[in-house]
Amino acid sequence: xxxxxxxxxxxxxxxxxxxxxxxxxxxxxxxxxxxxxxxxxxxxxxxxxxxxxxxxxxxxxxxxxxxxxxxxxxxxxxxxxxxxxxxxxxxxxxxxxxxxxxxxxxxxxxxxxxxxxxxxxxxxxxxxxxxxxxxxxxxxxxxxxxxxxxxxxxxxxxxxxxxxxxxxxxxxxxxxxxxxxxxxxxxxxxxxxxxxxxxxxxxxxxxxxxxxxxxxxxxxxxxxxxxxxxxxxxxxxxxxxxxxxxxxxxxxxxxxxxxxxxxxxxxxxxxxxxxxxxxxxxxxxxxxxxxxxxxxxxxxxxxxxxxxxxxxxxxxxxxxx
Amino acid sequence: xxxxxxxxxxxxxxxxxxxxxxxxxxxxxxxxxxxxxxxxxxxxxxxxxxxxxxxxxxxxxxxxxxxxxxxxxxxxxxxxxxxxxxxxxxxxxxxxxxxxxxxxxxxxxxxxxxxxxxxxxxxxxxxxxxxxxxxxxxxxxxxxxxxxxxxxxxxxxxxxxxxxxxxxxxxxxxxxxxxxxxxxxxxxxxxx
Numbered sequence: 001x002x003x004x005x006x007x008x009x010x011x012x013x014x015x016x017x018x019x020x021x022x023x024x025x026x027x028x029x030x031x032x033x034x035x036x037x038x039x040x041x042x043x044x045x046x047x048x049x050x051x052x053x054x055x056x057x058x059x060x061x062x063x064x065x066x067x068x069x070x071x072x073x074x075x076x077x078x079x080x081x082x083x084x085x086x087x088x089x090x091x092x093x094x095x096x097x098x099x100x101x102x103x104x105x106x107x108x109x110x111x112x113x114x115x116x117x118x119x120x121x122x123x124x125x126x127x128x129x130x131x132x133x134x135x136x137x138x139x140x141x142x143x144x145x146x147x148x149x150x151x152x153x154x155x156x157x158x159x160x161x162x163x164x165x166x167x168x169x170x171x172x173x174x175x176x177x178x179x180x181x182x183x184x185x186x187x188x189x190x191x192x193x194x195x196x197x198x199x200x201x202x203x204x205x206x207x208x209x210x211x212x213x214x215x216x217x218x219x220x221x222x223x224x225x226x227x228x229x230x231x232x233x234x235x236x237x238x239x240x241x242x243x244x245x246x247x248x249x250x251x252x253x254x255x256x257x258x259x260x261x262x263x264x265x266x267x268x269x270x271x272x273x274x275x276x277x278x279x280x281x282x283x284x285x286x287x288x289x290x291x292x293x294x295x296x297x298x299x300x301x302x303x304x305x306x307x308x309x310x311x312x313x314x315x316x317x318x319x320x321x
Numbered sequence: 322x323x324x325x326x327x328x329x330x331x332x333x334x335x336x337x338x339x340x341x342x343x344x345x346x347x348x349x350x351x352x353x354x355x356x357x358x359x360x361x362x363x364x365x366x367x368x369x370x371x372x373x374x375x376x377x378x379x380x381x382x383x384x385x386x387x388x389x390x391x392x393x394x395x396x397x398x399x400x401x402x403x404x405x406x407x408x409x410x411x412x413x414x415x416x417x418x419x420x421x422x423x424x425x426x427x428x429x430x431x432x433x434x435x436x437x438x439x440x441x442x443x444x445x446x447x448x449x450x451x452x453x454x455x456x457x458x459x460x461x462x463x464x465x466x467x468x469x470x471x472x473x474x475x476x477x478x479x480x481x482x483x484x485x486x487x488x489x490x491x492x493x494x495x496x497x498x499x500x501x502x503x504x505x506x507x508x509x510x511x512x513x
Binding site: 241247292296297 | 351398402441449452455456457
């Protein structure tokens with residue numbers, strides 16, 4: 001039973017426990033449902049046979065004592081069944097709330113925004129702190145402590161293959177733990193309605209070997225290289241002198257705003273606009289020209305740049321690997 | 322009830338409904354892909370009505386953001402995120418002039434405020450020419466006007482954590498309703 005975003009396609013310990021609980025609930029509920037169907041069928045057959053014998057259906061009404069006994073049995077059975085479910089859920093909740101065996105956890109601060117995600121990797125050395133947007137990389141086999149913050153409204157952080165949902169609440173720090181046991185690439189989505197573009201608030205999750213993760217981390221930590229060819233240089237000036245600079249940051253340049261997603265390594269990301277479009281030159285151009293056509297209500301304004309400036313800007317953005 | 326009066330009643334109800342809907346829709350309308358006017362040219366905006374000779378006709382730009390709750394709310398977010406408070410301090414004024422009083426050095430109309438943002442002003446106000454999109458300029462201007470009560474009450478932000486020119490909605494003292502006539506006054510024994 002696997003499909004994209006399936007909770008049964010587990011890749012980490014908490015997700016496994018949740019999947020186990022889900023199977024348990026499904027099987028017990030299915031058996032109970034079948035038993036109820038069988039009992040109903042038997043009662044119907046008995047009533048039909050009685051009618052065939054010429055007896056009225058209510059010829060032998062249940063007497064007071066028998067009725068009481070049957071109702072009591074049904075009530076006790078239902079209560080016991082619910083008790084089993086409540087206990088199983090409580091045990092699972094306890095197991096997944098408990099921090100994983102965390103000797104050297106990686107701490108990532110996740111900030112939900114309308115409608116994109118910011119990830120800040122915390123390190124014991126402050127100069128190694130890393131900020132990325134809409135793309136989460138984690139090393140396989142290492143527990144990750146996820147701290148959830150919100151800049152505006154309530155969002156919900158959900159990577160179905162790794163863990164259950166955890167709400168992202170403004171003015172409150174929520175914590176959850178994830179761990180990937182195998183490499184993989186998944187799509188995660190906001191799981192709490194957060195406004196017009198809630199459906200287009202996704203991010204890419206990549207679980208990779210520690211060596212690959214370290215290589216990625218090093219490359220993301222580097223500042224943007226100054227452009228060399230003349231078109232990209234022009235594009236750099238367009239970025240710094242137009243609306244871009246008010247909201248976006250590119251490390252190593254004057255652009256340092258944190259209103260919108262950080263763009264230092266935008267060219268290395270698989271998608272743009274919080275998992276909305278594949279990261280191609282054409283899509284990027286369309287997006288910059290008028291984001292409102294693609295994601296109505298998004299906070300990025302239309303930017304009617306003349307074609308020469310737009311081309312130069314795209315040339316520059318493509319150098320930000 | 323005669324036929325005429327019933328028709329009149331329905332007509333009035335329809336008029337009230339249309340008026341309510343019309344006003345409400347404008348207040349809450351969210352225009353994502355509308356084109357907003359470009360910032361007025363430097364020469365077009367006047368700061369003073371005093372002119373020699375026959376006054377020339379006033380050129381005004383109709384701000385689409387005036388009276389629009391969504392635009393004012395967006396302006397409020399931008400005001401915070403772009404650190405306008407760094408100098409204007411939530412409208413109370415610090416390094417920059419206060420924005421919640423009724424004193425306007427460079428004019429209080431939306432086009433005056435947009436011109437101030439675009440062109441910058443001496444002694445500290447930076448010029449944001451080409452840096453802020455048209456819709457955001459008008460949204461900011463609409464919010465700045467709401468800070469001193471120049472917007473209607475309905476679309477203006479009702480709740481603020483920071484200082485305001487009026488008492489905050491959630492901080493108004495609780496008023497106990499008073500009985501309108503002696504009939505409703507509880508007996509002395511029932512009073513606390």
